[in-house]
Amino acid sequence: MTSIPSAQISHSISWQTRLLGNRNFLGLVFMVPAGAVLLVFLTYPLGLGIWLGLTDVKVGRPGMFVGLENYIWLFRDKVFWLSVYNTMLYTVVASIVKFAIGLWLAVLLNRHLPFKAFLRAIVLMPFIVPTVLSALAFWWIYDSQDSVISWILIEMGVLTETIDFLGQPDNARASVIAANIWRGIPFVAITLLAGLQTISPSLYEAATIDGASEWQRFRHITYPLLTPIIAVVMTFSVLFTFTDFQLIWVMTRGGPINATHLMATLSYQRAIIGGSLGEGAAIATAMIPFLLAAILFSYFGLQRRKWQQGGRDD
Amino acid sequence: MKYISRRDVLKGTAGLAVGAAIASPALVDAARAWAADMMWKPESGAELRLLRWKRFVQSEEEAFLAAVDAFTKATGVSVRIDSEGFEDLRPKAAVAANIGSGPDIIWGIHADAHLYPDAMMDVSDICDHLGSKYGGWYPIAEHYGKRGGKWINVPFTISGNYLNYRISQVKAAGFDKFPETTGDFMTMMQNLKKNGTPGAFALGNASGDGNCWTHWLLWSHGGKMVDKDDNVVINSPETVAALEYAAELGETFIPGAASWLDGHNNKAFLQGACSVTNNGISIYAAAVREGMTDIANDMDHAFFPIGPAGEPTEFHVCFPMMLYKHTKFPNAAKALVAWLMEKDQYDAFLQGSVGYLSHSLKAYQDHPVWTEDPKRLVFRDSALRSRSFAHEGSLGYAASSVFADFVVVNMIAEAATKSKTPKQAAEDAARRAERYYRV
Numbered sequence: 001m002t003s004i005p006s007a008q009i010s011h012s013i014s015w016q017t018r019l020l021g022n023r024n025f026l027g028l029v030f031m032v033p034a035g036a037v038l039l040v041f042l043t044y045p046l047g048l049g050i051w052l053g054l055t056d057v058k059v060g061r062p063g064m065f066v067g068l069e070n071y072i073w074l075f076r077d078k079v080f081w082l083s084v085y086n087t088m089l090y091t092v093v094a095s096i097v098k099f100a101i102g103l104w105l106a107v108l109l110n111r112h113l114p115f116k117a118f119l120r121a122i123v124l125m126p127f128i129v130p131t132v133l134s135a136l137a138f139w140w141i142y143d144s145q146d147s148v149i150s151w152i153l154i155e156m157g158v159l160t161e162t163i164d165f166l167g168q169p170d171n172a173r174a175s176v177i178a179a180n181i182w183r184g185i186p187f188v189a190i191t192l193l194a195g196l197q198t199i200s201p202s203l204y205e206a207a208t209i210d211g212a213s214e215w216q217r218f219r220h221i222t223y224p225l226l227t228p229i230i231a232v233v234m235t236f237s238v239l240f241t242f243t244d245f246q247l248i249w250v251m252t253r254g255g256p257i258n259a260t261h262l263m264a265t266l267s268y269q270r271a272i273i274g275g276s277l278g279e280g281a282a283i284a285t286a287m288i289p290f291l292l293a294a295i296l297f298s299y300f301g302l303q304r305r306k307w308q309q310g311g312r313d314d
Numbered sequence: 315m316k317y318i319s320r321r322d323v324l325k326g327t328a329g330l331a332v333g334a335a336i337a338s339p340a341l342v343d344a345a346r347a348w349a350a351d352m353m354w355k356p357e358s359g360a361e362l363r364l365l366r367w368k369r370f371v372q373s374e375e376e377a378f379l380a381a382v383d384a385f386t387k388a389t390g391v392s393v394r395i396d397s398e399g400f401e402d403l404r405p406k407a408a409v410a411a412n413i414g415s416g417p418d419i420i421w422g423i424h425a426d427a428h429l430y431p432d433a434m435m436d437v438s439d440i441c442d443h444l445g446s447k448y449g450g451w452y453p454i455a456e457h458y459g460k461r462g463g464k465w466i467n468v469p470f471t472i473s474g475n476y477l478n479y480r481i482s483q484v485k486a487a488g489f490d491k492f493p494e495t496t497g498d499f500m501t502m503m504q505n506l507k508k509n510g511t512p513g514a515f516a517l518g519n520a521s522g523d524g525n526c527w528t529h530w531l532l533w534s535h536g537g538k539m540v541d542k543d544d545n546v547v548i549n550s551p552e553t554v555a556a557l558e559y560a561a562e563l564g565e566t567f568i569p570g571a572a573s574w575l576d577g578h579n580n581k582a583f584l585q586g587a588c589s590v591t592n593n594g595i596s597i598y599a600a601a602v603r604e605g606m607t608d609i610a611n612d613m614d615h616a617f618f619p620i621g622p623a624g625e626p627t628e629f630h631v632c633f634p635m636m637l638y639k640h641t642k643f644p645n646a647a648k649a650l651v652a653w654l655m656e657k658d659q660y661d662a663f664l665q666g667s668v669g670y671l672s673h674s675l676k677a678y679q680d681h682p683v684w685t686e687d688p689k690r691l692v693f694r695d696s697a698l699r700s701r702s703f704a705h706e707g708s709l710g711y712a713a714s715s716v717f718a719d720f721v722v723v724n725m726i727a728e729a730a731t732k733s734k735t736p737k738q739a740a741e742d743a744a745r746r747a748e749r750y751y752r753v
Contacts, residue, residue: 059408059411060411079746144571145582162570164572166572172573253575255572256518256572257517270718275408
């Protein structure tokens with residue numbers, strides 16, 4: 001019988017035990033599956049997209065590295081700049097209106113109303129309907145001949161001819177923004193409502209006893225306590241709006257004369273339908289700085305509140 | 315009551331994926347006789363996958379599926395048929411070409427084979443055989459089918475897009491016969507507007523109707539995107555003349571045409587709100603199918619008028635069969651496509667298409683589908699009168715990209731809605747096109 005030196009055993013055991021007992025190492029091990037999923041399904045496609053934007057790859061043909069050529073050509077492309085303008089206008093106007101109406105609805109729904117659950121369910125409706133279906137509904141609402149809005153106004157004697165909702169560039173922009181607002185309000189309203197319900201009523205009671213007005217209660221209790229939720233909601237809302245595709249694609253295809261082309265729809269039109277994958281990827285990549293700016297703004301602007309961690313606000 | 319088991323349901327729905335049409339015994343016999351001395355002997359154990367665009371009309375799909383079914387029964391080659399909308403079909407065709415796997419045959423649209431010619435099988439033997447047997451191919455079919463002297467796809471059919479008009483309203487506008495020149499056409503449109511029965515053409519990003527009528531208008535005045543050597547020549551006096559015409563024409567349109575996509579004019583016409591527009595035969599077919607006799611009896615189709623260019627300048631869409639080089643069964647694939655274009659099958663296909671789709675081989679010019687209903691007659695000449703969207707240059711990436719980016723549609727729309735002057739619109743279109751045609 002051979003005996004193993006006791007020192008060697010203790011050494012090997014202690015090496016493994018030490019490793020498994022190391023919280024950092026274990027944490028790393030547990031993160032590997034999630035990290036792999038992120039890498040394969042998020043980082044890789046994103047990296048590939050950015051790379052494609054630096055090549056002249058076409059559908060059915062491998063491309064070669066062309067550096068910033070796609071961006072240089074886009075820089076001189078009026079249609080691209082029009083799509084940037086449209087996207088900014090679409091995002092800024094729609095997000096602000098969605099926030100204002102969403103917050104207002106959330107405050108209303110937070111009160112004791114009859115049929116509260118029913119009303120909340122109704123508010124969610126636009127969000128539940130698939131985007132394509134709601135886009136088709138708006139297609140009809142905005143129809144140049146059979147618009148229900150035009151019909152009602154004509155029947156009431158307010159108008160004599162139909163409104164050209166999608167035929168005039170400015171009308172078309174306003175119309176698609178209105179459709180996006182309609183669709184996006186429930187997300188903002190319901191999430192803010194959830195935030196409102198976490199605010200303790202005792203704060204309001206105390207404020208009322210101190211003689212605070214309704215506006216003061218909103219300004220000094222509701223709003224500050226809701227800020228973290230607002231930051232998250234508005235970040236997502238801006239992201240969804242900025243990258244919107246389906247509503248535009250079904251309603252206008254970017255028309256009339258590219259007046260409603262967003263960067264996402266232009267990217268699809270050029271990459272998938274036109275076959276210029278490199279250029280389409282470049283347009284999509286050009287969206288990233290705007291998206292990052294929106295995220296950073298909400299992160300640093302709205303979320304960096306030390307009082308959330310028990311410190312003083314700066 | 316009959317009990318329907320889950321298995322019955324599965325069996326039923328599985329049948330739908332491949333198609334419910336069963337070939338008649340006579341058709342199967344014909345297929346057997348044809349297969350006995352066919353030029354391409356399918357490989358043993360061959361199986362094919364064919365991806366096609368979603369049908370316009372059920373009777374066309376039934377004729378198509380019956381012919382495929384007969385082929386399977388006669389040759390033992392099983393064929394799986396899937397269908398997709400155009401928008402989804404084209405990326406799939408491109409991916410199949412990119413990765414070298416996927417369907418063996420794709421019944422596609424436009425000139426996609428010219429984007430990845432190396433992935434396409436050389437089908438010169440089928441096309442030469444069919445061409446010599448059936449009176450030759452129309453020049454436009456050859457243009458779409460050939461690249462560098464060899465056939466890279468089979469130009470199976472052309473979908474015609476013509477003027478649809480209300481007979482009584484055009485008559486009231488002073489024309490017993492539909493105008494044949496752009497000058498008369500303008501007068502007619504202006505009179506229609508005065509009479510309170512305006513017409514209109516899609517000015518939105520309508521890939522079918524929008525492209526068809528705007529290319530006609532540009533070419534009718536002698537304008538063109540590129541010359542024979544693919545130099546961008548869109549910014550020309552001819553284009554400006556076409557755009558000045560468009561600006562005048564736009565004043566006669568129904569308000570809202572600037573937003574029109576492919577479906578809007580069908581709806582407006584069927585409602586009686588539009589007297590003239592351009593479309594395939596689908597408006598008429600819908601009016602007949604839905605029993606809207608007041609519309610169906612009072613409408614007809616016409617060629618696009620001839621402009622200063624002095625010849626037909628129409629644009630109709632090609633639907634080619636693309637046979638992929640990656641198929642393991644090239645002979646089976648060739649045999650199937652050749653069989654589908656032989657007389658009996660192609661006759662049934664044209665009959666089932668009721669005018670939606672036109673022939674690309676000259677021998678089918680006398681098919682009864684064109685004459686049994688005189689209102690279909692103009693669609694007979696779709697291939698004869700069509701130019702390619704790449705006119706007058708070559709098919710390929712630049713032409714496809716400019717086409718997909720709606721450069722011509724946008725240019726005409728800018729002039730017609732007066733959002734730009736004709737000169738400015740032509741200059742901007744040239745700038746957009748040069749991006750794609752750059753070396």
